Amino acid sequence: MGRKTRNEKAPLARQPVTCKKVLRMNNHTVIRDELLKAMTFYRELGFEFLPSKEEVIHTLIAGITTKNEKGSEPCNQVAESPGAYMVNKKQALDALRDEIGDCQRCRLSNGRKNIVFGEGSVDADIMFVGEGPGRDEDIQARPFVGTAGKLLTNLIVKLGIKRDEVYIANIVKCRPPGNRNPEEDEISTCIPFVARQIEIIQPRVIVCLGRIAAQALLKTGKPISRLRGDFLDFNGIAVMPTFHPAYLLRNPKDKWLTWEDMQKVLEKLKNIAEQ
Ligand code: SF4
Numbered sequence: 001m002g003r004k005t006r007n008e009k010a011p012l013a014r015q016p017v018t019c020k021k022v023l024r025m026n027n028h029t030v031i032r033d034e035l036l037k038a039m040t041f042y043r044e045l046g047f048e049f050l051p052s053k054e055e056v057i058h059t060l061i062a063g064i065t066t067k068n069e070k071g072s073e074p075c076n077q078v079a080e081s082p083g084a085y086m087v088n089k090k091q092a093l094d095a096l097r098d099e100i101g102d103c104q105r106c107r108l109s110n111g112r113k114n115i116v117f118g119e120g121s122v123d124a125d126i127m128f129v130g131e132g133p134g135r136d137e138d139i140q141a142r143p144f145v146g147t148a149g150k151l152l153t154n155l156i157v158k159l160g161i162k163r164d165e166v167y168i169a170n171i172v173k174c175r176p177p178g179n180r181n182p183e184e185d186e187i188s189t190c191i192p193f194v195a196r197q198i199e200i201i202q203p204r205v206i207v208c209l210g211r212i213a214a215q216a217l218l219k220t221g222k223p224i225s226r227l228r229g230d231f232l233d234f235n236g237i238a239v240m241p242t243f244h245p246a247y248l249l250r251n252p253k254d255k256w257l258t259w260e261d262m263q264k265v266l267e268k269l270k271n272i273a274e275q
Contacts, residue, residue, distance in 0.1 A: 089122040092200045096193065100173070106189040108132075108174035108182065114141035118169030118197055125269055127167040127203035128152065129194060130244065131212035132182050138175035143168045148245035152209070155245070159262055167201050169194050171216045187216050198237065204272050205265050206237055210244025229261055231268065240265050 097117050103109055116133040119142055128144070136146035144152045153163050172182040172190040182190075194217075198206065208214035211224040218232050218239060227241040242261040243254055 089200050093122060093197065096196050096200070100193060103173070106172075106174075106186045108172060108176055108186050108190075111177045112174035113138045115173045116141055116143050116170060116175075117173060118143055118167060118194075120163070120167035121165050122167070122201060124165060124167040124201055125204045126161070126207060126265065127169065127198060127201055127205075128207045128209055129198075129213045129217060130168070130170045130209040131216075132170045132172040133175040134179050134246075135175065143170055144245070148249060151245040151248060155258065155262065159266060167197070167203065169197050171213050181212055187212075191216055195235075198234065203237060205268055206234055206239045207262070207265060208239055208241040210247060213244075214239075214241035228257065229264070231264070238268055240268075 100115060100117065103115060112133075114133075116137050120127075130144060133143065134146050134148070136149070137143055143149070152168075156163050156166060171194055172186055173193060174190075176182050176186070206217070208217055208227075211227075214224055214227050215221060217234055218227070218241070220227070224241060224243060228243060230240075232239045232241065240261055242258045243251075248255050248258060
């Protein structure tokens with residue numbers, strides 16, 4: 001999948017474009033002060049993936065100053081450098097992983113081998129959210145790598161997308177014993193982490209894999225058979241619930257329904273890109 005302009009999806013990331021104004025001042029001290037003010041402002045608003053670390057700010061300031069001195073490139077080329085924001089998203093995800101640490105916040109910590117944080121492109125258009133790690137995922141500390149994971153990977157590839165172009169995570173990050181469903185209190189304890197991943201990555205579409213993920217994210221009790229196939233909303237992001245790959249392994253006749261759901265996802269991405 002080619003990259004698209006992302007102006008409408010990361011307004012906070014575009015905010016440093018205020019440096020256009022400060023560049024006109026042609027004064028390095030003012031540039032630095034204005035940048036620091038802007039960073040502080042957005043940090044106080046609660047944004048966590050702005051380049052708020054001191055060294056990153058200095059890097060930005062240095063880049064802007066250099067470009068300004070050369071007088072050859074407009075400041076907004078620095079502000080709109082996708083690489084800069086990807087670094088920030090990666091930093092934010094790394095910080096979230098650090099915050100989770102060796103989590104003991106719920107009883108699922110007792111039987112796990114590894115926390116399965118999630119993986120994929122920090123700039124993914126599609127984010128898949130499953131319910132929780134299984135045996136293989138627990139061993140490898142990676143999401144969807146078992147038999148069901150292979151089915152998911154095949155589905156992604158058949159859509160013309162590489163697996164590492166999407167982001168994959170789960171509602172709970174530790175394997176429930178015996179692959180039972182995660183319980184309500186376990187979900188409510190862990191779900192803020194996937195919500196933060198979504199907030200950082202800002203995918204254009206979230207695909208909920210299976211009932212547990214869809215009900216947890218969408219805060220509904222409706223069965224997956226009624227939820228799937230229509231777009232719903234999570235914090236302004238389109239959500240397509242569909243069947244879990246493990247269900248599809250047991251019920252291959254329903255694979256075409258998930259294929260249909262994914263076609264709608266591709267159509268949605270196309271429409272967003274054309275807007
Ligand atoms: S499932 Fe989530 S909340 Fe529970 S121990 Fe694992 S990381 Fe912590």
